[in-house]
Amino acid sequence: MVIVMQVGTEESQIEAVIARVQELGYHPHPIYGTELTVVAAVGDERGKAQLQSLESMPGVDRVVPILQPFKLSGSEFKKEKTIVRVGDIAIGGEEIIIMAGPCSVESKEQMLEVAEAVKEAGAKILRGGAFKPRTSPYSFQGLGEEGLQFLAAAREQTGLLIVTELLDSHDLELVAQYSDIIQIGARNMQNYGMLSYLATIDKPVLLKRGMMSKVEELLLSAEYILSGGNYNVMLCERGIRTFETATRNTFDINAIPFIKKFSHLPIIADPSHGTGNWEYVGPVAKAAIAAGADGLLIEVHPHPEVALSDGAQSLRPDKFARLVQELKPFAEAAGRRL
Amino acid sequence: MVIVMQVGTEESQIEAVIARVQELGYHPHPIYGTELTVVAAVGDERGKAQLQSLESMPGVDRVVPILQPFKLSGSEFKKEKTIVRVGDIAIGGEEIIIMAGPCSVESKEQMLEVAEAVKEAGAKILRGGAFKPRTSPYSFQGLGEEGLQFLAAAREQTGLLIVTELLDSHDLELVAQYSDIIQIGARNMQNYGMLSYLATIDKPVLLKRGMMSKVEELLLSAEYILSGGNYNVMLCERGIRTFETATRNTFDINAIPFIKKFSHLPIIADPSHGTGNWEYVGPVAKAAIAAGADGLLIEVHPHPEVALSDGAQSLRPDKFARLVQELKPFAEAAGRRL
Amino acid sequence: MVIVMQVGTEESQIEAVIARVQELGYHPHPIYGTELTVVAAVGDERGKAQLQSLESMPGVDRVVPILQPFKLSGSEFKKEKTIVRVGDIAIGGEEIIIMAGPCSVESKEQMLEVAEAVKEAGAKILRGGAFKPRTSPYSFQGLGEEGLQFLAAAREQTGLLIVTELLDSHDLELVAQYSDIIQIGARNMQNYGMLSYLATIDKPVLLKRGMMSKVEELLLSAEYILSGGNYNVMLCERGIRTFETATRNTFDINAIPFIKKFSHLPIIADPSHGTGNWEYVGPVAKAAIAAGADGLLIEVHPHPEVALSDGAQSLRPDKFARLVQELKPFAEAAGRRL
């Protein structure tokens, strides 16, 4: 951490900062510049808040962090890429894994129909929400446990694995019982209580980036799960909120190479939420593979115009099947297979 | 809701949209323009997702919502302002209420010292976090129930009421037992599970706006609590995340008149998080009162430079006392008192 | 345009709106809903400001535009894709065109060295700034006309075409004389005076999206040039400003399919500015091709560590050459060639 003093600070103020840096267990290195003084504080910065508080000392302009705040999720800690194994599937390896299905589980028939279709097209994992985070309390809130049962029925029939969202930590056991991968949605990325519970179970987690979260914060949320002992974490880029209203979210393609540089965890792309429009799902799915994504999460609905949620961004099964074919040469160009 | 058709749509596509609008229980009004056709769908739009799904029908360009999505939190539903009464304090009335205290409860001595100081200065409610949402798992996570006990001790000694944050719905009963107002933090504004539990208890709620949530979404989150039967909700503007890095957040001053126009709920301003810098807390607190805020939430710490969290934005007790005096003429100019 | 009245509006207010809509030359269609009334105004909305002003009439809640505001740049106006021809190069056709070179022209030797290198690697157009928009007046401002001469010398030696930025409309003739394509930088995308001058010359324009501009506004800026009679416009996505600070800008990959849907103009991607970091240029360049970009604009500098500007995002010639090879299978996967 570097403490930047104000221009014209008195020597006594610099000394007070140096003394406090030592009290907090760091080694201070003052550097006297032409215009101002900075004090570099050497030592492990994690648990950083205390040094940041030096900003309230007289004469301090600001405190600049130097170390990356994440550790277990970082590539400095673990050089080789993490491969998450679920059933006979490996996520993060050579194969690009496709997870597909409707936004909400609506009925048993719907799930069986869509499961057959996405399996046929090439998906390995079935998605579908039984508990739905809805901005309005008047929107469809999901079928709950019955929805989980429909997902399980589709798994039994097709052999697809199941990824589904945990919305409330009270339902953790229930959701863990029915699913193969537990999804944490964007709105719960910083629900630290829930993250702590996930650290204690033996189930892979798909952690979606919050629409308001920096990638650094996504890695710190993963850190909550990893530091509790659950190492099977996949990250998911699903678009961020910006000033642009032409699309529902702005898919942050830069996040993919950033994460691949700074972390060993697999990164999945969700072009459905990332664009909010089924017409853009294909181009952005291709782009995500080109940028290095390890998998895709795509919304597929047999009848989007009557979907209870997210119809506008769902692909029909035939369009999805065509897209998977189109993705193959991009996977090959990226030295992967699909 | 207005369904905008693409330029050059075929008549059969328009007819299909009209038919579906009727099936969904709305009255369709097609309007044939010079370049394109729109179909106005008349009926209650709440539970809106289904119409939005029409965007996946052939020939549809987009679906534009018309009605405000919130109802119980809206000023159309309830014309007179809501006054939340806690103990002998009325929030939302003529008096501007100040809530003050440290970010985190750190020790009993700290709480008693700060409670005496903020009471003396004019605060009516004591704030302090016993459960802390921290971006990093390596940061101080709060004292938990012991922290709640220290808050209660400070209440007993000073008569101040207590507002403290609920971080995990498993702790609801515990937090409700010790606090007078339950705070929902920015990161949990869309934790719908937690909002639903709050709807069922008899305790006022201070609902903070998410750092990347629209005010409309804040009102919809309030709607979750109101629609479950708990009408004692206060909203809190605490700054949003933008591209500007000169301050930790951008305090959205516009949100105050917007909320006062569209909602009957009291609106509290948090200039400490809204700026992230104690030097700007005063000017922004004054601005919030001038814009119409019903109360202030201000971080005060006796020794900010050793605070376990948020030291940089905390005021020392003497500065806080001076600020309260400076706020008085602004409260008067706004036709309020403090 | 749809005029949404407030809930509980008086009939006389609705009538006043209807009367004014007629006065302004539109056909009004009032639709009386269960909660409120909307007035659809049929007619060409371009020159829209006047209807927007109805928001100040009593009883009006808001005015919602329906038609896309752009016309000549839109795919409704011109169905087939525009191909911009410069020399023997066609931009917007089957071939993906690479424009490469340093951020700033620094010396004749530098330009000749880099021109040879990027030509050898496969670039068709040489970029380089002679007039530089710099945030600080104390930064290097470019070599001016001398820089243009160095570019021309590199063209003569290599046969590469030249794209360079026009920074001040006073220099239009000068820049037009030396360049094959005139670049309008992000900061001048809404410099309407300059756009008007460009409309009058016979030179293709590369129009970069402002870092704060919606794609709709980019198309409207193109409209200024097209409506003045210059149809050779290429658009350029170069990243937008968001809350994310992990990368200098957020490359808006969604903008590529959006523009390809709504416009006939070629779209060029600039992954150098879009990421601000040479390590991410490759992945994002591949992603842009996968998403449908018609060309790439890439910063290449023989010695980035001494570059007078943008060194951090510049590729060395050897890395650039390797990247071009890696891009080829992605171009093929996209049904293009490079």
Place this chain on the structure above:
Amino acid sequence: MVIVMQVGTEESQIEAVIARVQELGYHPHPIYGTELTVVAAVGDERGKAQLQSLESMPGVDRVVPILQPFKLSGSEFKKEKTIVRVGDIAIGGEEIIIMAGPCSVESKEQMLEVAEAVKEAGAKILRGGAFKPRTSPYSFQGLGEEGLQFLAAAREQTGLLIVTELLDSHDLELVAQYSDIIQIGARNMQNYGMLSYLATIDKPVLLKRGMMSKVEELLLSAEYILSGGNYNVMLCERGIRTFETATRNTFDINAIPFIKKFSHLPIIADPSHGTGNWEYVGPVAKAAIAAGADGLLIEVHPHPEVALSDGAQSLRPDKFARLVQELKPFAEAAGRRL
């Protein structure tokens, strides 16, 4: 500037950085930490780009600037506040100055009517655009020189001073001839060519912040004018672009105390553009005064519903007159007068 090396960098890479830092004329101070090494480079950082380019050297993680990049506009350079004198008006002193008038000059009658009204209400300066920056080429572009003549006529009749926007540097002489203060609009804040011309004339400048510009960049744009010799610069906060769509822009109230801390230049608030809605102009104008603004820029139109631009955010003269009365106690509370 601090150069942060990657974890695990080789000693030779650190030495190479140290050598280059010296070559560039700085004094290097390497600090060897527990996990990584940083090299502090002491010396004047202005003209910073070269050090930033070190990011492309092997082993360098990133380069962190330490000094504020602005100088002449900063309060470290000039401690006492700048007071801009125009006619017998002093901006930046005890009095809060109100500039008011329509968005666009539309006719002589309109200007005379509005000028009389705003003068009567208490405004000291008349605003009105003769050259209008419009997103669409099909919108009203302003009356040009005729508009300037109408402004001059209004000045002659009322004694109000004139502020009007310069849109194209070719019109500088013309605009300078008719106006008392030259306004640079948000879209031209980084039009460096234009800023350089303004540096050379003897006329105060009102520099509006770009809608997606950081305050630091606003100060750097002011630096262009100051460093050329024109010291009469006023800054203007007019709202920034964020994800929030409830209001046209987000008025950045934090920017006012930030600017007052870091700069000596007067700061004017524009609540009309800052909110985009006449109903919020009053609360935000009061807030701006409470936060420390030195003046207000407010749109007033006698008939907003027929305004050729920005009708929705314009106040009628009677509402404006009432607002000025309401502002007075806030000015007093701030220790100012109006």
